[in-house]
Amino acid sequence: MSMIGYNSVFKKDLFKDQVILVTGGGTGIGRCTAHELASLGATVIIAARKIDQLINTAREIELLGGKCETMALNIRDPKQAVEVVQAIVAKHGKLTGLVNNAGGQFRSPASKLSPNGFAAVVNLNLMGTFNLCKAAFDTYMGEHGGSIVNVTLDCRNGIPGMLHSGAARAGVINMTKTLAIEWGPFNGIRINCVSPGMMMTSGLKTYPEHNPSSRMGTESEAAAAVVFLLSPAASYITGINLPVDGASSLTCAGTYGTETLFNPKTSLMKPYIGWLQQQEGGGEEEETKGQPAVKELDAPEPIIHLYERYKGFVNGGSANGGGGSKL
Numbered sequence: 493m494s495m496i497g498y499n500s501v502f503k504k505d506l507f508k509d510q511v512i513l514v515t516g517g518g519t520g521i522g523r524c525t526a527h528e529l530a531s532l533g534a535t536v537i538i539a540a541r542k543i544d545q546l547i548n549t550a551r552e553i554e555l556l557g558g559k560c561e562t563m564a565l566n567i568r569d570p571k572q573a574v575e576v577v578q579a580i581v582a583k584h585g586k587l588t589g590l591v592n593n594a595g596g597q598f599r600s601p602a603s604k605l606s607p608n609g610f611a612a613v614v615n616l617n618l619m620g621t622f623n624l625c626k627a628a629f630d631t632y633m634g635e636h637g638g639s640i641v642n643v644t645l646d647c648r649n650g651i652p653g654m655l656h657s658g659a660a661r662a663g664v665i666n667m668t669k670t671l672a673i674e675w676g677p678f679n680g681i682r683i684n685c686v687s688p689g690m691m692m693t694s695g696l697k698t699y700p701e702h703n704p705s706s707r708m709g710t711e712s713e714a715a716a717a718v719v720f721l722l723s724p725a726a727s728y729i730t731g732i733n734l735p736v737d738g739a740s741s742l743t744c745a746g747t748y749g750t751e752t753l754f755n756p757k758t759s760l761m762k763p764y765i766g767w768l769q770q771q772e773g774g775g776e777e778e779e780t781k782g783q784p785a786v787k788e789l790d791a792p793e794p795i796i797h798l799y800e801r802y803k804g805f806v807n808g809g810s811a812n813g814g815g816g817s818k819l
């Protein structure tokens with residue numbers, strides 16, 4: 493009997509020969525995305541302002557057998573954006589993927605927000621994303637195509653306390669739709685958004701007093717969505733915004749509210765821990781001894797506790813610490 497194998501797109505070398513720039517790739521969601529992409533064969537360039545964080549992440553990836561390079565970049569500077577993309581194309585001959593992940597904001601009631609404060613956050617998140625998209629298009633993708641994923645922030649129902657970021661992220665989502673239409677004809681460029689809800693990342697160090705009141709997402713859960721949209725598995729998907737929020741933005745309480753169906757004590761949604769989890773039980777290889785403990789989360793105490801609980805859930809327990817998963 494002859495067998496015809498099914499030709500699935502999900503293979504270990506999914507991103508072989510691809511060169512992908514991840515902004516903010518030294519920490520949090522960006523770092524996890526860089527790990528995922530490198531483990532699937534991509535050459536990953538991670539870029540941000542603080543070079544030490546980038547070097548640590550690149551070293552982690554190289555120790556695991558991946559290809560990763562670092563570049564200093566402030567996404568708010570359009571000149572630097574062009575220089576970084578040009579340098580990548582000069583060295584590798586291409587830039588097939590771009591993940592606009594760098595971003596952030598501060599919390600402030602709208603009534604207290606100054607025009608400068610509003611502009612700073614719009615400049616970082618909206619202008620920064622535009623700067624990189626434009627540089628990628630002008631330098632390489634306009635002629636050769638490519639795939640772009642913009643990491644935004646759940647802003648479906650507004651973001652109380654973060655007016656500036658909500659406006660900027662909504663701008664990114666709309667810009668993404670326009671670019672999908674305008675740039676699709678340029679060799680099939682695809683561009684999409686991932687909108688994380690509350691995720692357990694190192695980024696939460698800037699929100700130290702936050703006490704988790706909902707089932708938070710993991711870095712890996714955001715990264716996995718980015719990887720899917722970048723990949724040929726999403727070859728007919730462009731111009732979309734993919735929320736990664738456990739449906740919290742659909743509830744009345746929302747991501748930023750109090751108790752929801754998705755609270756950490758009762759949630760039955762099994763978390764994906766990704767590469768962090770894969771480090772478990774791997775043993776202390778000689779070459780990784782003394783290296784940063786990549787499985788540790790650099791976040792405020794309540795978040796670390798929650799993360800530890802999720803790890804238990806993945807290993808057969810439940811998010812609330814008892815019994816097995818009902819999934």
Ligand SMILES: CCCCCCCCCCC/C=C/C(=O)SCCNC(=O)CCNC(=O)[C@H](O)C(C)(C)COP(=O)(O)OP(=O)(O)OC[C@H]1O[C@@H](n2cnc3c(N)ncnc32)[C@H](O)[C@@H]1OP(=O)(O)O
Binds near residue numbers: 699
């Ligand atoms: C119901 C309770 C719910 C609680 C839920 C809380 C948790 C929500 C979590 C949401 C999930 C999101 C997570 C993340 O995004 S992770 C990423 C984490 N990292 C960051 O967010 C840091 C990003 N910040 C920055 O990069 C910079 O601070 C920023 C770009 C925002 C500003 O940098 P810049 O250098 O431009 O700033 P300047 O010092 O030049 O100031 C410019 C104006 O902005 C005002 N400003 C700046 N920082 C603050 C601040 N912390 N508070 C108030 N105002 C601020 C500053 O005063 C300047 O304005 P003026 O000239 O008018 O003074």
Ligand SMILES: NC(=O)C1=CN([C@@H]2O[C@H](COP(=O)(O)OP(=O)(O)OC[C@H]3O[C@@H](n4cnc5c(N)ncnc54)[C@H](OP(=O)(O)O)[C@@H]3O)[C@@H](O)[C@H]2O)C=CC1
Binds near residue numbers: 516518539595687692
């Ligand atoms: N954690 C969460 O709950 C959520 C996060 N997000 C968004 O996801 C993205 C990743 O965040 P997360 O991983 O959580 O947090 P991190 O703080 O770990 O990541 C933010 C990254 O952006 C980089 N960055 C910030 N400003 C600039 C700049 N001007 N130029 C270049 N790089 C910059 C930072 O590096 P450096 O300082 O070295 O430049 C850092 O690596 C952000 O856009 C964030 O707003 C969205 C929803 C929820």
